Amino acid sequence: MRAPDRLQHAVDRFGLPAVTVGTGVVLFVLLFLPVSLVFAEAFGGPSPLQSFRDVLTDPFYTGILANVFADPLAVGRHAGNVAAWVGGIEVGLFSLTVSLPPLRKGLFGFTAWQALLSTTASVAIGLPGAYVLARFEFPGRDTLRSLTILPFVLPGIMVASGFYAAFGRNGFVNWLVGLVGAGPFNLLETNPLFVVILAHAFYNAPLVTRITTAAWESVDRSAVETARSLGASRRRAFRDVVLPQLRPAIVTGALLTYIFTFLTFPIVLALGGLELATVEVWVYDRIQRLQFADAATLAVLETGISLALTYAYLRYEAAQRAMGGGDGPEREPLFARFDAKRVAIAAYGLVVLVLFVGPLGSMVVESLTDGGGFTLKHYAFLVERQATGQSFQTKPLPAIVNSLAFAAATVLVAVPMGIVVSVVTTGGERGGSGGGGNSDGRGPGRAVVETLTMLPFAVSGVVFGVGLLRGLVFGIPLPGGWRFTLTGTIAIVAAHAVAAYPFVVRNVAPQLAGVDRRLVESARSLGATRTRALLDVEVPLVATGLVAGAAFAFAISVGEFDSTVILASDSASYTMPVAVERYLGRRFGPAMAMGTVLLVVTAVSFVVVGKLGGRVESDSRPGGGRP
Template sequence: MPVSGGLLDVRVRLRAVVDRYGLAAVTVGTVAVLAVMLFLPVGLVFAEAFAGPTPLASFQAVLTDPFYTGVLANVFADPLAVGTHLGNVLVWLAAIDLGFWYLELPPLRKGLFGFTAWQALLSTAASLLVGLPGAYVLARFEFPGRETVRSLTILPFVLPGIMVASGFYAAFGRGGLANWLVGLAGIAPLDLLEANPLLVVVLAHAFYNAPLVTRITTAAWESVDQSAVETARSLGASRRRAFRDVVVPQLRPAIVTGALLTYIFTFLTFPIVLALGGLELATVEVWVYDRVQRLQFESAATLAVMETVISLALTYAYLRYEAAQRAMAGGDGPEREPLFGELDLKRGAIAVYGLFVFVLFVGPLGSMVVESLTDGAGFTLRHYAFLVERQATGASFQTKPLPAIVNSLLFAAATVLVAVPMGVVVSVVTTGRSGGGAGGAGSDRSASRSRGRAVVETLTMLPFAVSGVVFGVGLLRGLVFGIPLPGGWRLQLTGAVAIVAAHAVAAYPFVVRNVAPQLAGVDTRLVESARSLGATRTRALFDIEVPLVATGLVAGAAFAFAISVGEFDSTVILASDSASYTMPVAVERYLGRRFGPAMAMGTLLLAVTAASFVVVGRLGGTVESDHRAEGREGSRGGRP
């Protein structure tokens, strides 16, 4: 009895300590993890770039090298020679051929940064052209399966980029499905990936980002103030005039938000260009990776810093427009009409668009699955058999499939365990609920807290603005190689720990995006009542708020799992040997060397990520959109 009483007393005291200090301890732990795993690696990359007796020499060398900045190199080399630069511009303009049916521009050397910006611009335009009609259909029409189609718009955050690249490789490569189909029609095979790889890259980016544009714009369209449209019509405005003057201004923040986010993602593109274009279509990301492979760390760090500065500026612009989108007053949106009715020009155009979207989105993934199950003679399982045989007989340095699959699942599970608590803590801070109530603070203190939350929310966006390659370089140069500490100690993270850290940092913002809206919708009076009855802030969080946001937690965990499974950018740098390879790394290793096994591994990766997609879709996972829907439903404690 005394022993049992003593254990009970210890448990009671431990519970009291956890209740009193648990939230503070987890918060401190989250800050420590972010400081060591995120800000320190990024800081080390910046330090590497500015190292040396002349800190700006490496930047000057990049800016004045036509390979990097193209025609702007002369401007950076001699910025005061304004007359010479204007003369060069006039010469270029004079060489423009204004044909009757076409406009032919003279060649213009873009350089590495210029090409990266150019392909991002093309990809953003393609994503808008594909995504905006989808938003129109989802917002204005009702049809069977509409909610399923809408849930598919989270695919960009579930499907690994290297797998998407594999699908387009299977569809448009020399041995791809597209060539097989044109061969049946008696047309000479065309290797589109070889003839016009940039087009394939842009299409792959549209596949990846058009659903994001659709999701953001649909949420805004469903919240248009319809009464303002009706007022404009009653005052004599035509349907087209009302759309242009009333609807478009309300949609503009969402469209710009989607465009900016797409541009950021495609400016930081890596696996798709690496797999489909390689160094021939090298973006800054691909070139940084190549410099790291060649152990040219100073050059890689310089490019990484310049790229990060550009992406941070774009992210700042994105946050401004996202704030504008959130601030707009929500309406009831237009009343949806049945999609399937009398065939007219509008429905005919929607049918053509639907066929194009089906080919664009189903074709690559279907091609990958088909190519994994066929060869020149027909149906076969030998590609999967190769994976089994490589597992049994492959050399230690070769990529083996089973460790890659197991590693992906284990790393993803560990990522969930780290990213979810981090996301909850950041959600509590950014929603202003860390104090547990209003607390009677003055206006100055309230404004200070609001600014503090804005800073924290901005910092949570850093993983979006800093690419996985840059983050991987920072981890490699710092924590993987080791950082000396006082007393002869050394801070070092290697292998699986470094990979899980990179994955958790990439995944926790998605937990925040799913938990924070629901947490903000929880009635604060419930928390205040619990606090007034003696509950600590930690007890109130776990007993009241966490159960009410359980669906957001599970959706965030599913996002974290899927992101970890598909993470390629930092993993390909940190995976030191075949024992730490993941499925995306295995796909990249096989791609271009063993086409069939690469498709088989990609199909296995598709199966794993599809399970995460089902969980996220059923729980209503959110990413960057549905802000007004979150506000309406959050006030009732419902799902976003």
């Protein structure tokens, strides 16, 4: 047997098991081990459970629930307190005011409350965008859809700077309202929580839009036409036929948004500080004060809550998984006529302009101006730093090259990891006849395993970063006096892959669950190995999910900051987000210029990925790609 044939045979026989083992090793070293080192702090004291009791019974952390945790068996007293609180509600019969007794939320309560407000805002802003992208055709639609992933790459500190520039006293918003004789307003001082919610919507509304658009484009058009032919009005057909098909995607986007905003950190810290502290901000503050035991206790409780939310999300997704995809509604020209619907779309476009273009545009303006007006000196500083900077200084070009190289490598690692996890977690729910997945064969045990594989969703960036620092960077003691350390390029790519592979799984697993199992069994009966059946039968059928997952992985790698700044061994391995942060601490103008470069480079990259995804989607359809 020739060497190429032997290599092919080895790949066919051992490829999937080898990738599975490699995925397990990466997850253990880069995820479970660092997180367990942080959690060990919470259980390492003389009385481990006492630290949890101290937190749960402290009104600062749990608000009105502190008494419940302190004496959970006193049901009567707790019920009386609730009745007294409800009895204190005063509703004005002839006014719009409602007077409520003070409600002490506590740190966890406020975190949950702001996450609820942020999720509501994200869904309310994201759904109209999905409607426009799914139902209308207009120039630049595909490009705009590709750019919905752009907020994922922006470092939180840069977005916070953009919101300062947009919503400050001399910002874009005040200029806009000044055109109609209103203002000026300073929302950052008068209502910082509102600005934080808008910033969260800036990040997460595009996620809701992207998920819901994909679902809307897969609506069964024939079912809608059948309902209309039976006399249903357009509104009734939407309510009874389209909305049930969209509901899983809407709930999925809302749950993901809630998880992300529950774990929020940089936006709240930058825009609200400790006055609007979430659990994550307080964990960071405890770490800054070297109170690791308190930080670890809060991190364990926070992760437990987010894991429960992730479990609920996965169970719901499995129960509501669509039975099959349709060809979606026909898109109508957006500018074909002028009516009330298009006026509403124009008004929505103005909101999008303020919320999304405002902060980004303000950042670009800041990179091109100073106190005296237009200038290119901030970009000249970047060119000068690249040409004459010392080796220890942050140079722009290596940061750009590193970001793109790390992102490409992350895709190569995260996509196989995502495929392996998808195969493992959907093994018992493959479609039997091409009609779609079957969630009946999926028990709670499999959902628990899937929840653990989605741990990057549930573990905060601060906890993950501290775990990497205390584990891989400081080193893990080994027998014989050795220490295991891991930094540099390999560690950065692996950490990015760990953060990104869940998004590959969420795009691939639903499609993989819908693959007709008999196709795989037929390939196996003809002599194909499990690896060959996966590569030749299943992967081509889930190509669109793979491209979407790869786009998310690319975006997350480009925008990843926490693990990169910890694992980068020197300035030569810095990325664009790290360069923005380094400049921001010293020179605001060059930081905004570097942020603008980040925007341009990543926007071009996502447009290219979007075009590639469109070609793959076309080629994966019956007859697609043929002359």
